[in-house]
Amino acid sequence: MQKLVRTSTAAAGLVAALALALTGCGGDSGDPAKDEGGATAPSGTGGEGSGSTADSGSGADAASVEGTWAGLSDGKTVALSVKSGKVALVADQHVCQGAVEDMGEPMFSLKCADGNTDRTMGTIESNDGKTLVISWGKGVKDTLTKAGDGKLPSELPTDLPTS
Numbered sequence: 001m002q003k004l005v006r007t008s009t010a011a012a013g014l015v016a017a018l019a020l021a022l023t024g025c026g027g028d029s030g031d032p033a034k035d036e037g038g039a040t041a042p043s044g045t046g047g048e049g050s051g052s053t054a055d056s057g058s059g060a061d062a063a064s065v066e067g068t069w070a071g072l073s074d075g076k077t078v079a080l081s082v083k084s085g086k087v088a089l090v091a092d093q094h095v096c097q098g099a100v101e102d103m104g105e106p107m108f109s110l111k112c113a114d115g116n117t118d119r120t121m122g123t124i125e126s127n128d129g130k131t132l133v134i135s136w137g138k139g140v141k142d143t144l145t146k147a148g149d150g151k152l153p154s155e156l157p158t159d160l161p162t163s
Contacts, residue, residue, distance in 0.1 A: 066082050067146055069147060073143075077090075080132075091119055096120070098110035121137040125141075132144045132146070
């Protein structure tokens with residue numbers, strides 16, 4: 001039970017970090033050079049005519065993966081956050097960013113800061129709005145659950161210990 005609580009707490013921390021990463025990436029100053037924030041997206045993402053679902057207008061499928069997802073793969077926490085066609089992933093101490101790409105179907109195209117390639121091109125196998133299954137090019141498969149709406153669960157204790 002204690003391990004489950006620690007894993008859930010770690011996943012919640014990763015989810016919060018991913019949300020901050022996505023909202024902190026880029027900006028809306030109107031100047032694309034300033035909005036880059038020094039982050040480099042994988043080649044072929046973003047921009048006009050690149051096939052990115054954020055730009056191509058086929059956002060219906062891409063919109064279905066919007067939000068924050070978390071789970072365990074091989075006993076290690078995996079957290080994925082998707083917002084406006086941008087993707088941030090934390091898995092096994094690897095931090096990756098990229099985009100949802102339209103390649104006939106929505107796929108995740110990521111680049112990891114440390115050069116790891118386990119999760120660089122992901123195919124969405126299934127998504128029912130609650131569970132997202134992603135197969136990555138290197139054979140890794142993640143089954144993730146949609147994180148809550150940012151509200152704390154109602155069953156948390158409200159009284160702090162006094163001793």
